[in-house]
Amino acid sequence: MSIDVEFLKQKALWVRKETLNIHRIAQQTRLASSLSCVEVFVVLYYGKVLNFNPLNPKWENRDRFIISKAHGSISLYPILSDLGYFKMDELKRVGKEGSFLGAIPDAIIPGYEAMNGSLGHGLGISCGISLALKRKERSEKVLVLLGDGELYEGLIWEAIMFAGEHKLDNLIAIIDNNKVCMLDYCKNVIDLEPIEEKFRMFKWMAERVEGHNIGQLYSSLKRLKDDKSSKPKLLIADTIKGKGVLSLENDPLSHTKNIPPEKIDKVIEELK
Amino acid sequence: MNIEKRVMRDVFIERIYNLMFDDDSIFFLTGDFGSPKLDRLKEDFKDRFINVGIAEQNLINVSTGLALEGFNVYAYAIAPFLTMRAYEQIRNNLSLSAQIKELNVNFIGVGAGLSYDVSGPTHHCVEDISIIRTLPNIVFFSPSDWVLTERFVDYTVKNKKPKYIRLDGKPLPNIYEHKDIELEKGFFELRKGEEVCIISTGYMTHKALKVAEKLLIDKIQIGVIDIFLLKPLDEGLFYDKLSKYRYVISLEEAFINKGGLDSLISSILDKEGSNIKLKRMGLQDAYVFDMGAREYLHKLNRLDEESIIETIKELLKI
Numbered sequence: 001m002s003i004d005v006e007f008l009k010q011k012a013l014w015v016r017k018e019t020l021n022i023h024r025i026a027q028q029t030r031l032a033s034s035l036s037c038v039e040v041f042v043v044l045y046y047g048k049v050l051n052f053n054p055l056n057p058k059w060e061n062r063d064r065f066i067i068s069k070a071h072g073s074i075s076l077y078p079i080l081s082d083l084g085y086f087k088m089d090e091l092k093r094v095g096k097e098g099s100f101l102g103a104i105p106d107a108i109i110p111g112y113e114a115m116n117g118s119l120g121h122g123l124g125i126s127c128g129i130s131l132a133l134k135r136k137e138r139s140e141k142v143l144v145l146l147g148d149g150e151l152y153e154g155l156i157w158e159a160i161m162f163a164g165e166h167k168l169d170n171l172i173a174i175i176d177n178n179k180v181c182m183l184d185y186c187k188n189v190i191d192l193e194p195i196e197e198k199f200r201m202f203k204w205m206a207e208r209v210e211g212h213n214i215g216q217l218y219s220s221l222k223r224l225k226d227d228k229s230s231k232p233k234l235l236i237a238d239t240i241k242g243k244g245v246l247s248l249e250n251d252p253l254s255h256t257k258n259i260p261p262e263k264i265d266k267v268i269e270e271l272k
Numbered sequence: 273m274n275i276e277k278r279v280m281r282d283v284f285i286e287r288i289y290n291l292m293f294d295d296d297s298i299f300f301l302t303g304d305f306g307s308p309k310l311d312r313l314k315e316d317f318k319d320r321f322i323n324v325g326i327a328e329q330n331l332i333n334v335s336t337g338l339a340l341e342g343f344n345v346y347a348y349a350i351a352p353f354l355t356m357r358a359y360e361q362i363r364n365n366l367s368l369s370a371q372i373k374e375l376n377v378n379f380i381g382v383g384a385g386l387s388y389d390v391s392g393p394t395h396h397c398v399e400d401i402s403i404i405r406t407l408p409n410i411v412f413f414s415p416s417d418w419v420l421t422e423r424f425v426d427y428t429v430k431n432k433k434p435k436y437i438r439l440d441g442k443p444l445p446n447i448y449e450h451k452d453i454e455l456e457k458g459f460f461e462l463r464k465g466e467e468v469c470i471i472s473t474g475y476m477t478h479k480a481l482k483v484a485e486k487l488l489i490d491k492i493q494i495g496v497i498d499i500f501l502l503k504p505l506d507e508g509l510f511y512d513k514l515s516k517y518r519y520v521i522s523l524e525e526a527f528i529n530k531g532g533l534d535s536l537i538s539s540i541l542d543k544e545g546s547n548i549k550l551k552r553m554g555l556q557d558a559y560v561f562d563m564g565a566r567e568y569l570h571k572l573n574r575l576d577e578e579s580i581i582e583t584i585k586e587l588l589k590i
Contacts, residue, residue, distance in 0.1 A: 012482035108372050114340065115369045118360060125365065128337015135299075135319060136341070155361075166322070171305045 003047050008214045012042045016244045017268050018078035018091065026095035028103035032242035032254035033072030036178035036211070037145060040237055045079050049225065050143065055082035057110040061243040063140050064129050066113050068122020069147035071104045071178060076111070085110040089245065120153030122146065123173060127159050130168040130232075141225055143172045149172075149181030151192050163232040164203030171232040172224050178241035182255045184204045197235045211237030244271050277443040281348075281382050283418040284439065285309040287425040288346060294319050295429065299338050301332040303349035305382065310348075315361070324374050328353050332379065339375040344429055350388075351381030351397040351438060355404060366434035367407035378428045380437040384414065384474050385525025387418035387441030389566040393559040397438075401524065402489075402531035404436045405503055411435040416477035419448040420500055427455050440475050442566070447477065449496070457484045458501030461513050465495030468584050469514065472523040473533055480523055483580045494513040494584065499533065514541075514548060519587045521551045523580065528554035551587060553580065 015038050018255040023031045037150060044050045053059035067073045074094075081088045086100075086109075094101040100108050102108065104117045114125045163171055175195065179186055186192050196206035203228070209269055210217040217237065224233040242248025243253070245267055250255060259267055285300075286309050292298045300313060314321045321518045324331045328349050335347040347354070353360070358379075366377055376392040381400065388395035404412055411433050415421045421439065428435055449525070453460055463484050469479040476500040484494050497513060499505060514520055520541075529535075534552040541548055553575060560569055570576040574583075 107369060114336070115364045118364055121333055121361065121365060124361075125337040125340070128334040128339070129341055130337070131322075132338045132341030132343055133332065135343075155327075155329040155333065158325070158327040159333065162324060162327070162330055207449025253433065257427070 002267040003214075003218050004182040005214050008042050008046055011046045012038050012214070013271060015042060015075050015078050016271050019075040020259065020268050021111045022074055022077060022091055022094050023259060024261045025092065026103055027258050028073045028095060028260070029260060030103070030255065031074070031245070032248045032257060033069065033137045033147070033178070034074040035175040035243045035245060035248070036239040036241045037072060037115050037219055037237070038075045038243065039212050040145065040174060040176060041076050041079055041212055043214055043221060044143070045083060047214070047218050049218065049221045051140070054080070054111075054135065057085060061140060064113055064126070064142045066116065066122045066126045066129070066142070067105070068116050068144055069150055070112075070116035072147060072176065073105055073145070076105070077101055078109045080109070087143045101169055102153045115204050119147070120155050123156055123159035124162070126173070127163050127166070127168060130171040131166065132162070133170055134168070141170050141172060143174065145174050145176060148175055148177045148179060148186055148192055148195070150193070151175075152181070152190065160199060160204070168232045169227070169230045172221070172235065173232070174235045174237060176239055178239045180241040180252055180254060184252045188252075195236055196234065202233050203231060205229060206236065208233040208236040208238060211239035212243060246270065274443040277445050278418040279307075279441075279443045280415060280418050280421040280439040281307045281380070282309045283422045284425060284437070285313060286589075287422050289313045289316070289428065291425070292320065295344070295482045296320070297342065297344050298429070299343045300346045301331055301335055301348065303328045303347075303354065305349050323414075327363050328358040332358045332377070333365060334359075335377045335379070336365040336369070336375065338371065338516070339377045340496045344376045345378065346436065347377060347379045348379065350395070351383040351400060352395060354379055355397065355400040355436070359403065362404075364405060367410050369472055370409035370434050372509055374432045375434055376428075376432040378435045380439060382437045382439045383441040386560065386566050386569050387439070387475070388496070388571055390563055393561055396560060398526045398555055400436075400438060401502060401526045401533055402535070406531060409433060410503065411501070412438070413500060414438040414473045414502050415500050416474055416498050417444055417447040419446045420453065423453065424455060425515065437479050438474065444478060446474065447481070455501065456506065457509055458505035459499045459510050461495065461497050463494070463496040465517065466493045467518045468521065468587060469495030469497060469519070470521045470580075471497045471499060471537055473502065474525065476523045476525055479575070479577060479580065483577050483584070486577060486581060487584065490590070492584065492588065492590070502533070502536065505536070507543075511540055511544050511546075513520050515546070517548055519549050519551060521553055521580070521583065523575070524554040525575065527589065528552040549587070551583060553583065
């Protein structure tokens with residue numbers, strides 16, 4: 001394996017800290033949901049699983065990364081700014097007058113490909129992009145990040161069927177399986193598991209990793225990117241909603257919970 | 273004059289089919305909805321034709337993805353399902369996204385108004401004028417004949433905005449053959465009148481023309497203006513045509529008082545501080561469960577020729 005796990009762990013720690021700093025000034029941000037996918041983002045960007053070019057976000061050879069669970073991707077802001085998509089100073093005015101960084105990211109942000117404030121749209125859009133790249137015989141991949149709760153949206157299943165039937169083998173869906181939607185554990189709402197079996201029935205290949213384990217995420221994502229089978233690929237990343245903030249972890253109501261500004265420093269100190 | 277009746281969708285698809293030979297940027301998607309002309313397109317362009325299944329939401333989203341990568345996309349389905357099942361997809365991924373990105377998705381809804389007369393109210397499409405018109409960044413085309421429909425196809429390739437194309441489901445005679453049309457103006461004055469002018473869109477323009485013809489017997493000359501671009505409409509030019517009338521009648525196979533064609537006209541009159549009186553004709557605040565041919569449904573809802581003539585005579589106090 002050609003990655004420095006320790007370096008990526010440090011990056012993940014930094015991303016969590018910066019995400020909390022953003023939450024301090026923009027309390028409307030969805031903190032718990034943004035903390036579960038930190039390692040996924042870190043591996044994709046700092047682990048260079050994705051091909052990207054911050055100086056030219058529209059670079060033709062980039063892999064397309066669609067963030068369907070946009071509300072839960074505030075943790076991507078520090079990464080995008082660190083990489084040069086926009087200035088670091090922007091992180092200090094999220095949600096403020098004149099900023100383009102909102103509590104829910106929009107496609108006006110360099111690095112975001114599509115509008116995804118409303119759940120369920122990203123997979124279908126990704127199918128269209130995958131299809132377009134295949135027709136043009138291009139080698140770029142399409143990655144899309146979904147939330148597990150997002151699987152409740154009916155149009156997700158329209159897209160799952162479509163991708164499998166049309167053998168969109170350049171498409172990799174990642175589910176941030178943090179197991180909690182807004183009001184409860186998903187298993188208490190409508191149990192979604194076993195997720196991989198459902199996708200496999202619709203002609204996908206599917207695997208599962210520990211979503212905070214950088215080594216597992218990296219090797220799985222690399223393998224899926226290089227996979228030569230004709231199927232679309234699913235990676236279920238088992239994660240913990242609110243990961244790193246003890247008062248949010250394992251709280252079924254963490255989705256809408258805020259950490260008040262005065263407590264942010266203490267929570268940052270507790271991060272490991 | 274050749275008054276050949278043709279179905280708009282067939283003409284549209286035939287033109288697209290011909291363009292696809294030279295233009296490999298065109299993708300045609302359908303939500304499991306056909307046309308006799310589609311079979312050939314499906315056979316000859318296997319790699320750029322897809323039936324997504326009965327899945328209007330995914331139809332729009334897959335189209336969005338293709339358009340983000342530069343394809344010119346046609347998304348074809350039954351009008352009420354396309355516009356209302358997939359409304360949020362149209363709002364977020366087309367209307368909203370088109371403000372910041374170029375997205376050439378042409379979503380084609382067949383079955384405008386009461387086209388699907390005996391299929392009942394689930395298949396009638398009487399809300400789309402209001403709900404699509406409210407969306408920014410969308411071009412809204414509502415042709416009254418197949419000649420206009422055919423001419424609009426080339427415009428859909430050049431103009432890279434999302435477009436809603438509202439097509440009638442039934443064969444209709446042509447109105448526009450031999451006429452010079454500037455599509456960008458959005459309307460055409462088909463007849464000049466004295467005191468009254470009917471402003472209509474789609475199928476109802478045929479009815480307006482018949483009414484105008486019949487009124488000549490009583491020596492009443494009415495104007496008829498067909499609006500085919502509900503958005504964007506050249507409002508200044510349009511008002512210039514209206515300003516000479518005392519009365520205008522909005523005539524649509526859609527709900528009135530809810531943001532449809534009538535509201536479009538009333539807001540223009542309002543903006544101009546006009547004294548012209550607007551009479552709104554269309555469907556009242558109720559669905560049509562009655563069975564029968566389109567003409568019968570029109571009679572029940574006072575949209576038949578006789579009712580329109582009566583209304584005009586009442587306005588003129590004749």
